[in-house]
Amino acid sequence: MHGSENPKDDDKPPIDIDLLLPFQISQLNAKLAAQARAIIARHGTLSLPEWRIIRVVGMKVATGSTAVRKAAGIDKSQFSRTVNALVEDGFVEVHPSSEDRRQFEISLTSKGHAAHDRLAPELDARQRHLLGALSPAERAVIHSAIRALARAAEQTEFNLDIDSKGTQDNA
Amino acid sequence: MHGSENPKDDDKPPIDIDLLLPFQISQLNAKLAAQARAIIARHGTLSLPEWRIIRVVGMKVATGSTAVRKAAGIDKSQFSRTVNALVEDGFVEVHPSSEDRRQFEISLTSKGHAAHDRLAPELDARQRHLLGALSPAERAVIHSAIRALARAAEQTEFNLDIDSKGTQDNA
DNA sequence: AGTATAAGGTGGATATGTCAACGTCTTGGT
DNA sequence: ACCAAGACGTTGACATATCCACCTTATACT
Secondary structure, three states, rough: OOOOOOOOOOOOOOOOOHHHHHHHHHHHHHHHHHHHHHHHHOOOOOOOHHHHHHHHHHOOOOEEEEEEEEHHHOOOOOOHHHHHHHHHHOOOEEOOOOOOOOOEEEEHHHHHHHHHHHHHHHHHHHOOOOOOOOHHHHHHHHHHHHHHHHHOOOOOOOOOOOOOOOOOOOO | OOOOOEEEEOOOOOOOOHHHHHHHHHHHHHHHHHHHHHHHHHOOOOOHHHHHHHHHHHHOOEEHHHHHHHOOOHHHHHHHHHHHHHHHOOOOOEEEOOOOOEEEEEEHHHHHHOOOHHHHHHHHHHHHHHHOOOOOHHHHHHHHHHHHHHHOOOOOOOOOOOOOOOOOOOO
């Protein structure tokens, strides 16, 4: 974070920007990423995007390059570079795909497995920790709320009126 | 986004990574940022962090450098560079602070005001659009949920057991 | 078969965010 | 008055994310 301030510097939220959803979510995301980085850093030298890929492959969610890339939600470009870094450092191996000559298959080396087995429990505990911080009511709707917002974030055109009527059919 | 894929490419979420909160929030944040950038780009050449500063100053939330920086939630480093870029491009002016010789006061130029007045209604409409996509139940708890998660994200140590019992005494 | 279109991966350029070190100024002690 | 600790802004380095152009391979259509 920008926690380079100091301990005595209590962040008072003095403003009403507080109410702006995108702002808050961006702040939250930054904190979550910092937390993840701190945990990962305790157990090795993996970067956060590297860990995401290790996790997807380690969970056997997918092995094909495109499938892994989409599961991890990473951009093509970054994915390419990150996988190469992982190969370079001996965490994963790649093999040409027999189905599609453009793609490749990804598998963990023993080093990769070791990293996954060390980190997965920690991150699972964190996930429980995060969910535990929510009230039951919050927990009940958080996922659908995120999905609704993600969908709403795909539009870039909307009336300037106070319409916002949205047939909240979802969930 | 990484929407460089294509229209026919329907994203099927085949996995259970779906359930990982930090992952979803990071994806959501990316979409929100992309949406904001698209809107801002329609009306000028401001970058997203530049706009955040313009907005804070334009809303008269704060004028002192540190206050603006914290209200905008931007890192010291990025803040320094971004403000300089804004001065360079004639959107804001800075004056030395009489209270604290380390800080400075920030004010919008007429060009800065124009940009603010053009963009603010659009972004307000977007905020309504986003809130409108949520059900009343979701809207009722979204802010407290975000706050709870943000607080929970500040811890990096927790038991590996399936405790996840709340009252993580931090705060 | 032959071709247009699109998906896949790579690399360069750029934007955005984070971290650490520095010099300056303020504050709170003594 | 002095000094130590903290806060501030700046800079450089690096990490992460996005965008775009390119070439190769797959797929759909004819």
